[in-house]
Structure formats: C-alpha cells, structure tokens
Ligand code: HEC
C-alpha cells in the first residue's frame with residue numbers, strides 16, 4: 001500500500017470519526033426521548049392503557065395540562081412520590097417536549113368512546129347524569145377538541161384515578177388549581193362517584 005493511499009485512509013477514518021462525533025448527539029437525543037417514553041409506559045401502558053385503574057391515561061391528554069402537571073410534580077407542588085421522582089429524573093426541557101409527544105399519541109379507545117364522546121353523550125344520558133355535572137361540562141366538555149386551554153380530558157379516564165383526584169382537590173391534598181379545589185368541595189361524595197362513572201365509561 002502506497003504512502004498516499006495510507007494517508008488517504010487515515011484521512012477518511014478521521015473524517016468518519018469526526019462525523020460520528022457530530023452525529024452522535026442527534027442519535028443520543030432520540031434514544032433519550034425513546035427511553036423516557038419507554039420508562040413511562042411501564043406504568044402508563046405500552047399502548048396508552050394503564051393496567052392499574054389508579055394510574056391515569058396520559059396518551060392524547062391536553063399538552064399544556066401535561067406540561068403543567070409534570071412541572072408541578074417536579075417542584076413538589078403536586079405531591080406524589082413516584083411521579084415526583086420520575087419528573088425529577090428527566091431534564092426540564094425534555095419534560096416539556098415529552099409532554100408534547102405524549103399529547104400527540106392517540107388516546108386509547110375503550111371501544112365505545114375513541115374520541116366520539118360527544119356523540120355518545122346524548123341528551124338521554126345527560127338527563128341521567130347528576131345535575132352538578134352541568135358545571136363540569138362547561139370546562140371538561142363532551143368534545144375534547146373544544147376544551148379550554150390547559151383543561152384535562154376526563155372522558156375515558158380511569159375511574160379510580162378520577163375518584164382519587166376529586167377527593168384530593170376537595171381535601172386540599174392536591175393544590176394545583178384553586179378553582180378545582182373550590183368546586184370539588186361543593187360536590188357531594190355521591191355525585192362525585194356518579195360523575196366519575198359517567199366520565200370513565202365513555
Ligand atoms: C411506577 C409507575 C409510574 C411511572 C414509571 C410513571 N408514572 Fe406517571 N403516574 C403514576 C401514578 C400512580 C400517577 C398518579 C399520581 C397522583 O395521584 O398524582 C401518575 C400520574 C402522572 C401524570 C398526571 C396525569 C394527570 O392526568 O394529571 C402525568 C402527566 C404522568 N404521570 C406522566 C408520566 C411520565 C411522563 C412518565 C415517564 C417519564 C411517567 N408518568 C412514569 C405512575 C407512574
């Protein structure tokens with residue numbers, strides 16, 4: 001092998017090495033995003049359906065809402081041992097893009113809802129629902145696409161999780177939103193259960 005070919009080889013190898021250095025961060029960023037999502041799936045479900053009824057659906061949830069909750073877990077404003085340590089393990093800027101990625105995924109269908117909650121929630125069902133649910137529907141609308149910014153979707157959310165959160169607001173165990181705490185204090189336990197059933201079953 002001639003000296004010229006040899007040095008060309010070194011040059012090429014060096015070039016490839018340098019290119020790989022430049023490309024490495026791109027590849028690494030992708031795996032971090034994938035790793036983050038995979039670690040969430042362990043509890044929140046491979047296909048977006050959590051196995052445990054006390055764990056919320058987060059796929060397809062409102063992006064601004066998810067971001068706000070992740071920051072609240074991170075700062076300790078929303079107190080949950082598991083989720084606080086999860087949120088702390090992810091860098092702040094990645095947390096925000098993770099929320100956006102989660103929001104872009106499809107909310108898991110329970111067979112009868114799949115984004116058609118508005119159609120399912122017809123007049124007859126509205127009459128069967130407790131009267132106090134009218135208030136909830138002003139913000140947690142039947143059609144998830146028409147909800148005010150930052151409002152979480154409740155349709156198709158897990159029943160036990162909804163019940164937990166309603167009483168957490170009412171008892172000031174969850175203090176992420178003053179309006180929700182004030183509202184939940186006025187709703188009887190019986191109505192809370194019925195409303196949660198309505199939202200969870202659609
Ligand atoms: C070990 C189980 C577990 C893992 C892993 C996990 N979560 Fe959670 N997550 C929970 C539980 C339990 C709750 C309900 C906590 C509560 O009551 O506040 C929750 C709640 C949440 C909420 C609040 C949803 C809402 O409707 O308010 C978000 C957002 C969330 N998790 C995102 C994530 C993300 C993002 C990851 C991955 C980085 C993740 N979780 C990993 C168990 C887990």
Ligand code: HEC
Nearest residue numbers: 135136138139150151152162165166176177180183187195
């Ligand atoms: C004025 C608008 C508004 C009204 C009315 C309202 N909510 Fe909310 N709700 C919100 C917002 C905004 C949040 C997110 C608050 C936060 O960051 O904690 C929320 C959060 C929730 C959550 C937590 C969801 C989750 O994924 O953790 C539940 C459960 C809930 N509301 C139930 C109800 C019920 C039941 C009613 C009626 C009795 C009701 N809300 C009325 C705006 C409203």
